[in-house]
Amino acid sequence: MPINETLSRYSDWLYTTAAAIYVVALMMTLIEQGFGAKGRLAMERAQRRSRELVGAGGPPVEEAPAAPREVGRPERIGRMGASLLVLGALLQLSAIVLRGLAVHRAPWGNMYEYGMAVTFITVVTWLVVMGKFPVRHLTGFLLLPVVILMFVNGTMLYTIAAPVQPALQSYWLVIHVSAAIIGSGVFLVPGVASVLYLFRAAHDKDNTKFARFAPKLPAADVLDRIAYRTTIFAFPVFTFGVLCGAVWAESAWGRFWGWDPKETVAFIAWVVYAAYLHSRATAGWRGARAAAINIVGFAAIVFNLFFVNLVTAGLHSYAGVG
Amino acid sequence: MTTTEAPPAAPKPHHTPVKRTFAFLRNTWRGLTSMRTALVLLFLLALAALPGALLPQRKLNAPKVDEYISAHGWWGTLLDQLEFYDVYSSIWFSAIYLLLMVSLVGCLTPRSFEYVKAMRAKPVLTPRNLARMPHYRPGRGAATADVATVIAAAHQQLSGWRRIEREEDGGVRTISAERGFLRETGNLVFHFSMLGLIVFFALGKLFGYEGQVIVQADGSSFCNAGIYNYDSFNAGLRVDGTDLNPFCVKVNDFTARYTASGQPDYYHSNIEYQSGPDLETGTWRPYGLEVNSPLRTAGDRVYLLGHGYSPKFTVTFPDGSQRTQSTQWRTVDPATMLAEGATKFDQPGITDEVQRRTRQLAITGLFAPTAFLHGTVLTSSAPEAKDPAVAVDVLRGDLGLDSGRGQSVFEVDQSRVDDGRLKKVARQNLEVGQEIKLDDGTKIRFDGVGQWVSLQVSHDPTQGFVLGFAIAMFVGLGASLLVKRRRLWVRVKPGTEDDPSTVIEVAGLARTDQAGYGEEFHRVSERLLGGQKG
Numbered sequence: 001m002p003i004n005e006t007l008s009r010y011s012d013w014l015y016t017t018a019a020a021i022y023v024v025a026l027m028m029t030l031i032e033q034g035f036g037a038k039g040r041l042a043m044e045r046a047q048r049r050s051r052e053l054v055g056a057g058g059p060p061v062e063e064a065p066a067a068p069r070e071v072g073r074p075e076r077i078g079r080m081g082a083s084l085l086v087l088g089a090l091l092q093l094s095a096i097v098l099r100g101l102a103v104h105r106a107p108w109g110n111m112y113e114y115g116m117a118v119t120f121i122t123v124v125t126w127l128v129v130m131g132k133f134p135v136r137h138l139t140g141f142l143l144l145p146v147v148i149l150m151f152v153n154g155t156m157l158y159t160i161a162a163p164v165q166p167a168l169q170s171y172w173l174v175i176h177v178s179a180a181i182i183g184s185g186v187f188l189v190p191g192v193a194s195v196l197y198l199f200r201a202a203h204d205k206d207n208t209k210f211a212r213f214a215p216k217l218p219a220a221d222v223l224d225r226i227a228y229r230t231t232i233f234a235f236p237v238f239t240f241g242v243l244c245g246a247v248w249a250e251s252a253w254g255r256f257w258g259w260d261p262k263e264t265v266a267f268i269a270w271v272v273y274a275a276y277l278h279s280r281a282t283a284g285w286r287g288a289r290a291a292a293i294n295i296v297g298f299a300a301i302v303f304n305l306f307f308v309n310l311v312t313a314g315l316h317s318y319a320g321v322g
Numbered sequence: 323m324t325t326t327e328a329p330p331a332a333p334k335p336h337h338t339p340v341k342r343t344f345a346f347l348r349n350t351w352r353g354l355t356s357m358r359t360a361l362v363l364l365f366l367l368a369l370a371a372l373p374g375a376l377l378p379q380r381k382l383n384a385p386k387v388d389e390y391i392s393a394h395g396w397w398g399t400l401l402d403q404l405e406f407y408d409v410y411s412s413i414w415f416s417a418i419y420l421l422l423m424v425s426l427v428g429c430l431t432p433r434s435f436e437y438v439k440a441m442r443a444k445p446v447l448t449p450r451n452l453a454r455m456p457h458y459r460p461g462r463g464a465a466t467a468d469v470a471t472v473i474a475a476a477h478q479q480l481s482g483w484r485r486i487e488r489e490e491d492g493g494v495r496t497i498s499a500e501r502g503f504l505r506e507t508g509n510l511v512f513h514f515s516m517l518g519l520i521v522f523f524a525l526g527k528l529f530g531y532e533g534q535v536i537v538q539a540d541g542s543s544f545c546n547a548g549i550y551n552y553d554s555f556n557a558g559l560r561v562d563g564t565d566l567n568p569f570c571v572k573v574n575d576f577t578a579r580y581t582a583s584g585q586p587d588y589y590h591s592n593i594e595y596q597s598g599p600d601l602e603t604g605t606w607r608p609y610g611l612e613v614n615s616p617l618r619t620a621g622d623r624v625y626l627l628g629h630g631y632s633p634k635f636t637v638t639f640p641d642g643s644q645r646t647q648s649t650q651w652r653t654v655d656p657a658t659m660l661a662e663g664a665t666k667f668d669q670p671g672i673t674d675e676v677q678r679r680t681r682q683l684a685i686t687g688l689f690a691p692t693a694f695l696h697g698t699v700l701t702s703s704a705p706e707a708k709d710p711a712v713a714v715d716v717l718r719g720d721l722g723l724d725s726g727r728g729q730s731v732f733e734v735d736q737s738r739v740d741d742g743r744l745k746k747v748a749r750q751n752l753e754v755g756q757e758i759k760l761d762d763g764t765k766i767r768f769d770g771v772g773q774w775v776s777l778q779v780s781h782d783p784t785q786g787f788v789l790g791f792a793i794a795m796f797v798g799l800g801a802s803l804l805v806k807r808r809r810l811w812v813r814v815k816p817g818t819e820d821d822p823s824t825v826i827e828v829a830g831l832a833r834t835d836q837a838g839y840g841e842e843f844h845r846v847s848e849r850l851l852g853g854q855k856g
């Protein structure tokens with residue numbers, strides 16, 4: 001079937017608009033983080049809540065309702081930023097759907113489409129996290145890598161809408177790649193949370209460090225919990241994605257595992273996240289070291305997302321830059 | 323699992339060397355199987371795998387490795403000596419994963435014993451002060467129900483839990499209940515399956531092989547009868563190539579479809595195959611070979627890896643004898659399928675060796691499926707054979723075909739051109755049907771083009787086991803990450819004279835650090851308490 005160029009053009013516009021909206025949301029939520037009383041407030045609330053969570057392992061229903069104190073201008077801006085985030089996510093979703101309609105297949109057959117879907121999953125994950133933890137004012141920190149990735153993706157990796165190679169014409173494209181997308185997309189969230197954790201933990205140890213920035217972050221164990229919970233969601237999904245990739249490779253490339261660069265880096269990321277899970281059960285490794293391992297995992301995921309396709313010539317690179 | 327380090331053994335003077343050796347071994351073992359070591363080894367594994375993604379690997383692309391080495395001088399050679407181009411079969415990579423496996427076994431064995439013990443153990447005593455537990459709800463039973471009734475109802479509510487009832491002073495009765503053993507089960511299943519996966523992966527590497535072969539898509543056939551039938555063959559250490567699974571494949575045609583922009587959209591090759599009893603009866607069975615659907619027969623798999631063109635030339639020698647050949651040329655640009663190669667001819671009927679060696683012919687140059695000329699320079703503008711053309715040099719002389727040195731089917735031995743044993747006698751562009759006349763009257767006609775496919779035969783006797791372990795591993799991982807271990811206690815006190823209804827307390831504790839038990843506790847305690855009211 002021919003490519004529907006109109007739809008694909010609309011998809012491109014929506015993608016660009018979503019990215020622009022994320023930039024605005026980023027700035028708005030940074031204002032809240034920077035100037036809001038909310039920062040302090042959230043911090044207190046988070047501490048209270050984390051005490052509850054540690055003790056009770058409690059669900060959100062047990063949370064004491066936040067004291068409805070007077071809402072300042074930065075908070076209002078932050079709230080608007082969060083609404084814009086939702087709007088941006090909807091536009092990005094439309095961009096993905098239109099792309100799929102334009103090419104009559106799952107819209108993740110090349111790097112550009114893949115990057116578009118991964119960043120979407122990251123944003124959606126963050127929306128879910130925001131629903132469970134009082135972290136709206138941190139949205140800017142999350143959006144920073146998202147916007148950078150979207151920019152690189154939309155400029156350097158942009159690929160015109162086209163059908164895919166015969167090797168990619170398989171239902172495994174849907175299964176394997178969507179698992180990889182969800183896994184990688186979610187993994188970006190604990191990466192950001194872990195970076196913030198390191199700031200916060202450094203400040204808790206020595207409160208002259210990051211004295212202006214860190215106190216506005218949620219308590220360290222809230223950040224740790226966000227990182228852990230998102231990681232244990234993403235890890236099995238990612239594992240599933242890698243396993244499906246092996247099953248697909250067995251029928252497409254003649255072997256289920258061949259240390260192709262993309263396979264290798266996925267393996268590395270997997271091992272790093274396994275190390276992260278272990279570190280949380282190892283005396284002396286919880287906390288900052290675990291967070292550092294999670295950040296290494298984040299690096300591996302981003303590396304796998306772009307670098308492997310751009311620089312090395314493996315079998316996966318035909319899903320590449322077009 | 324040991325999360326703390328073993329206490330240093332106090333040195334005692336009367337220790338014999340045997341004892342000291344024993345202590346050393348024991349400490350080494352403890353160290354190796356500690357969680358911290360596992361963590362470090364995991365890190366090392368990730369680190370050690372990295373060069374394989376950054377440097378060219380011999381298994382994947384041997385020519386690129388040679389290129390890399392020559393481009394990087396002593397540094398490239400050093401990396402070669404350190405096995406950096408064969409990372410995954412290197413000594414250091416193997417050492418890390420072997421250590422990790424030892425650590426895993428050492429870690430899993432005691433855990434399995436503990437697991438069995440824990441399965442048999444009774445749920446812990448009910449704490450004296452339940453109100454101190456992270457989840458706690460007090461309540462009252464119905465006026466009509468005595469302690470026994472309430473307890474019996476609670477047992478019913480907790481039917482999925484492992485539980486034990488105990489009695490305390492003053493007619494007080496308690497239930498301790500536990501749930502979530504599946505977590506530990508899952509964790510053990512996960513780690514053991516991973517062990518199995520690694521072992522069977524390695525066995526597959528020992529007993530498996532992969533061979534690549536190019537077959538003309540004109541009804542030519544290929545039989546898996548020995549290594550020499552292949553163009554390249556990679557085998558595990560335990561494969562000597564003598565008894566490969568017997569089967570034959572005949573390639574009847576190959577079809578490629580492209581989009582308007584020249585991107586391939588569809589590959590299909592009609593083949594026939596025979597294996598098992600079909601080999602005796604001579605029966606051929608048809609199969610449509612495609613990229614994502616290999617032929618699976620006789621325990622092996624046959625894949626369609628690639629394709630290309632074989633230009634067809636007919637040579638009419640001065641004595642009137644004719645020879646036609648269609649040899650595979652190799653694709654140099656996958657986007658336009660421009661190909662290069664060498665088709666070699668030996669004039670028939672010449673018995674004198676010396677004379678024969680002056681009269682061999684090679685047609686070398688470029689083939690374009692859709693010709694596009696810049697002046698006289700031939701390129702291809704599309705991958706389909708819409709307007710095929712060749713730009714060839716004809717060489718005459720001694721090709722060295724029987725010099726004993728193997729030579730590539732895609733090119734002539736350049737040294738023979740350099741030292742004059744092969745001379746260029748013509749250069750011309752040809753379209754289908756056109757011909758070249760040589761000075762001695764030999765005519766060379768370009769007749770058209772055939773296609774070839776490259777097939778890969780893969781044999782891996784253990785991949786089914788690897789898949790089985792992978793699935794078990796995934797299931798185990800799911801259980802170990804999603805199931806929460808949790809405890810629940812119920813204490814029922816008889817009522818007093820004034821207030822005859824029983825006093826019920828429910829408390830809970832999650833033993834793993836995932837939150838989320840609160841919702842379940844809320845639900846269960848609601849039922850336990852609610853069920854008594856009314």
Ligand code: HEM
Nearest residue numbers: 274277278281323355356357360422425426429509802803
């Ligand atoms: C081949 C290397 C290994 C890999 C890839 C690996 C992977 C994993 C993964 C993904 C988990 C997460 C499941 C969970 O949190 O329950 C886990 C948990 C665990 N692993 Fe391993 N493992 C390896 C080796 C080991 C070794 C050598 C030990 C013992 C020293 C070990 C002990 C444990 C323990 C105790 C847990 C449970 C931790 C917890 O409850 O969070 N693992 N492992």
